[in-house]
Amino acid sequence: MSWPTQQDTKTAFETGLPPHHGIDHVVVVGAGLAGLGAAYELIKQGTRVTVLEASGHPGGRTRTIRAPFSDGLRSEAGAMTVTNQCDYTVHYLRETGLETEPSDLVGTDFSYYRGGVRIRPDTTADHASLLGLHPHEKDLSITEMVRRYVTEPNEEIGPELLSSAWSVSPRLLELDRRSVREVLHERGASAAAIGLIEPFFLEMRGGELGSASAMAWARYESGPRSLFDAGTKWNKIKGGTDMLARALAGKIADRIVYRAPVVRLAQDEHEAQVTFLDRNRLQTLSADRVIVTAPFSGMRRINLAAAGLSAEKHATMRRLRYASASRIALQMRRQFWPEQQLMLSTDGPVGTVRDATPRRPEGRKILECWFSGWSAQAVADMGEEERIDFTLAEIEPILPGAREHFELGTSVAWDNERHIEGAYILPELGHHDLMEHARRPEGRLHFAGEHTAYEPNGGSMNYALESGLRTVLELSAA
Template sequence: MRDFTQGEVRREFDEGFPGVTGTQRITVVGAGLAGLGAAYELVRRGYEVTVLEARNRPGGRAYTLRSPFVDGLFAEAGAMTVTPGCHYTRHYLTEFNLALDQSDLVDTQFGFYTGSRYVGSDASSISEADLGLNDEEKGLGAWDLRDRYVKEFYTELMPDIAQDSWEPSERIRPFDQMTVWDALKGRGASDAAIDLLEPLFNEMTGGELRACSALSWLRLESGSHALGNSQGWAKIKGGTDMLPRAFATRLSGLIHYGKPVVGIEQNETGVRTTYLDGGRPMTILSDRLVLAVPFSAVRRIDLSRAALSAEKDASIRRLRYMSIVRVYLQMRKQFWDGTNIALSTDLPIKWVRDATPHQAGPRKILEAYVTGWRARMLSAMSEEERVQFVLDQIESVLPGARENFEVGTSVAWDTERYNEGGFILPEVGHSDLMPTIRQPEGRIHFAGEHAGYEPNGGAMTFALESAARTVLEIASTEVAA
């Protein structure tokens, strides 16, 4: 089966997959955006599709929390941003008549809480705080530091670092053999500067600067998915879950919820998928299968008879996912000064922000966004312990939190049974792993943000792009037959 390029997938998608029709029976494992996108396009073109979803909801990590909050408040537990570069996401939002609002991450009142004091992100505040910057860094604000150590870095690597169809050239490939930490230190950044910079790209490195590939990081920082290039950032009006719900409505009756897959086997004629239905093992036969769940969850599926290559098996076992915990505290009112606050702290909770800056009503939701080892610590706590721990921490940053607290909840992605991690962490050497991750294996195709053409996860559009690729792969087998 030939490997479709990123450009080919986009062209075929934009033209409506001309000539793509089929009669094969397809099993899709997972009703996240990748599984939903693949099922939706295949059904429209005549394929007989069955979607097996372990949870009782669609969307996977496109997950909006609406309970236990009141007054119509909600918060995002997973994907939350639509950038100008989110081509596939924007296509479906238009197709499903879903609207966009400005992202909550734009125009934030961003600053730091370090050493029990507040420090603004501007040059004057940082200079006055005397945080340990070296002589060349003194007098620079947080965004000035980003220009110096990040923007100038990827600009020097243009156009290689920003090719439309991602494939690392020999010039930039060496950066895949070093970590973000090593790359920043190599540019002369002090430890204090790195501490100030980390929250500006924490969401895409997961607090793992000493593990994340510098090449993957630079690729992301040079594009529209980087916080430093947030012009035009948006969110889905009404909540991110509006998108998977729209897909699910159009696939009504084809998605079977509460059906975790426990085994997959294939031979020359088809694929047999074993799943649980109320605790009873059941099987479904199909011509092909789209495996659209994170590799961290795939590791719990019996693939001993799936006839996977050694390279695919190794990639499934090797791929790492970021540890992310998101804790939400509903407050009866806004008791802090400022609007749309976002604070990077030196406390274990790390990042605190107003998760409802544009939602109506007096009540607010404060979020602690925690990654890396801190997230693994919170994951080991019970729900009650986690909420109380974060409440105590936020009280020290924003006095009055305890007095105004009403209810709390959290999502620890490491302990989410059918995820076991957030989005992918592209470690050193990730670019060599990417082709193997997405490569079909016989009658089994692979979709999801981890199986995209980009070296970074966490974007809905990458998941949807991978779905479009699987449609072309499956269609090509009809032609071959």
């Protein structure tokens, strides 16, 4: 059996998904974008579909926070950007009548906070010894560092890095055995220079550059989702990122069962069986096929003893790691910082502090504080009140007046979100070995979700949607 490739998925998406035969009922586990996209397409084809979602709402890791903020303010706990190259996301936005507007992650008044000093990117030379830059880096601008250490050497790797469909070459496989930090060091970057360019590796933020696969990183940073790509238009969904999941869920509302965590998957040669919790009862549905979109981090909550999965699938579920990210949003009485569009990268536990309401010069503001990696894990271990208090204590020296202007706050620690338990996939050394096993269907069970993407750094709405479409295509190939 040959399963669809990334190019097959793209072609089928553009020319029309082929019909499937002999499949009456499909159960989709999870109403994140992968599950919603797959269910929506199958329902359009006339298939009987049941979507079982563990939580009380659609969208998974797309979550716009509106409460407890005043004045209709909001911030994003998860995904927030859509680029013009996110074909699948853009398609579903159009199909659901949603609009985008420019992202406020670009064109910011970006600065570093290092060793207690605010440093603008164009003044790093003045702080070379504080930062610990090598003598040859002293006069390099951030753009020149990026060019020297990232873009130019990546361009030399070969055209496969830029190809619209992912395919791995021996050179890339070699990079998959090496960490981002090792490769940057080898290219001559000092630890200080790596620290200055690292905030721009957005998808690596939850990771540890010392264990992140250089293959996944090089692919990402050479593509249109990189912040270094000047041709990319960065947008956000008007009204909040969760609007997309809500709109898709609205179209198939009668097929979605919320608060229905799946606890067991089983299959034999005749059917698949999906057992889920329905309040205080267990229910089992029979299906011809099941599309499982639960992140592998949350799969340990599903009993798979009778699921007939291969040893490779089990091993991949255990090995695939997720980045830790926690977001704390603080409502401030008013703006007490001078920047129009505040965006600060710090060397403390709060990796990034940004104004989530830059187009609102008057009145209340939301400060978003992003924790990644070990510090995200640390705040995940705190209670909500403690977490907010800790964040205020951390940002007070950086933004004096934070405590005085603070009104209320809220947070999401993705590690603590039951059934998700991580922010996005973290491609570590040897990631390529896991990719095919993560994606491969096993009997009547098909696997979608960002972690099954063709792209090695597939943690995005676009690749979650792509994975859902791929499983629909698998049903017609089966």
